[in-house]
Amino acid sequence: MTTQETIKKTGDFIKNSATIKIFSIGLLIMILLIPTSMITSMMRERESRRDSVVQEINQKWGNSQIVTGPFFTIPYKSFYKDEKDKIKFNMHYLHILPENLNISGKLYPQIRYRSIYEAVLYNAQIQVNGNFTIPVLSQSNIDVENVLWEKAIFSIGITDMRGIQDNIKIVFNQDNYKANPGLKTTDIVSSGVHCYIPLLETKDTNSFSFQLNLNGSEVIQFVPLGETTSLKLKSNWPSPSFNGAYLPTNREVSDKGFSADWNVLHLNRNFPQLWIGNQYKVSDTSFGLKLLITADIYQKSIRISKYAIMFIVFTFSAFFLSEIINKKRVHPIQYILIGLAVILFYVLLLSISEHLNFDIAYILSAFAITTTITAYSKGIIKNNHFTLTVCGVLIILYSYLYIVLQLEDFALIMGSIGLFVVLTTIMYITRKIDWYSLDKDQI
Secondary structure (H helix, E strand, O other): OOHHHHHHHHHHHHHHHHHHHHHHHHHHHHHHHHHHHHHHHHHHHHHHHHHHHHHHHHHHHOOOEEEEEEEEEEEEEEEEEEEOOOOEEEEEEEEEEOOEEEEEEEEEEEEEEEEEEEEEEEEEEEEEEEEEEEEOOOOOOHHHEEHHHHOEHHHEEEOOOEOOOOOOEEEEEEEEOOOOOOOOOOOOOOEEEEEEEEOOOOOOOOEEEEEEEEEEEOOEEEOOOOOEEEEEEEEEEOEEEEOOOOOOOOEEEOOOOOOOOOOEHHHHHOOOEEEEEOOOHHHHHHHHEEOOOOOOHHHHHHHHHOOOOOOOOHHHHHHHHHHHOOOOOHHHHHHHHHHHHHHHHHHHHHHHOOOOHHHHHHHHHHHHHHHHHHHHHHHHHHHHHHHHHHHHHHHHHHHHHHHHHHHHHHHHHHHHHHHHHHHHHHHHOOOOOOOHHHHHOOO
């Protein structure tokens, strides 16, 4: 045998060997991971663009709101002698929390659009009432005579002041006060409103009430400053997500809206009813809810894109088995085109779902790709039985993926069962194939 004939035979073996073909298909799959990752990156970029547009809408209406309070901030003096033996004093602030804090409110949500993006906003009508008990300071290091009760500050923490729609009128012991912007200190919260309300040390119980007309977006939360805190919220929004440090003790959710009740004791949190300065941070105990937009197409698209490699592998496996069974070779370029068609499904899904319902976008995209690959397989294999097999495989894959997408909590178990079934099926179909003889006979 001449050298030229040996080279030709070696080349034919490499070109037709089933083992080398499998490795080459694996290499093609690795190459296709590059455009797959690019598409996933594009999805995240579109999601980031959506988030920036929504944030812009929220800033003009009112961002997520956290209502803290009310609480009293009472200044007091601590005296000391300086280096020249002169008596001077420092000003400190004592913070007192309410004994009972009762909050009830109703949310009026609405959806605002900008271009193809939507943001969920709300107006909250909130009623707050409760009472304060003047603490006994004899067991503290504070000299009662140095406490400036007449300069006590009634404060309410509000995250985004732009959301305030009406003047806040505070009724305290049947006297009316008007809230002013800003806080005397930022020991507890960084923004809010306040008013000066003189306190009488001899008066044990002091009642208060006020209303808030507040705009916000997506999230509303409250901080349980009361020794006992109760919160009742209602809305016609059908998809709330209760979050924060505490879940509702009672809740009802339906297509017509929701209602929820919270009850929090001071024993459930990690700060006392009074302290000095900024010893404690209360923001970690906030609780409330988020108004969800259930059709988040970007999260769904990113979840689906994680199955791209599985689709490519299964589709390539179908064509490789066709090579084995029909003795009809498929060129690597044809594998690449088929893989790109599979990947194109995710681009079509994202682009169409930005304008149409996600389910409709999914059906249209799956139909387009299934039709394209089926027609292409008919052209390159020229076998009706195999063409129907490819069509059936794609229909099963896309149907299965849609079911997994709907069963979010069971996605892992459904995915593992599906892979097991597919692997078992492939093993059954190929159980009688002599892979060593394929390399000898050459496919």
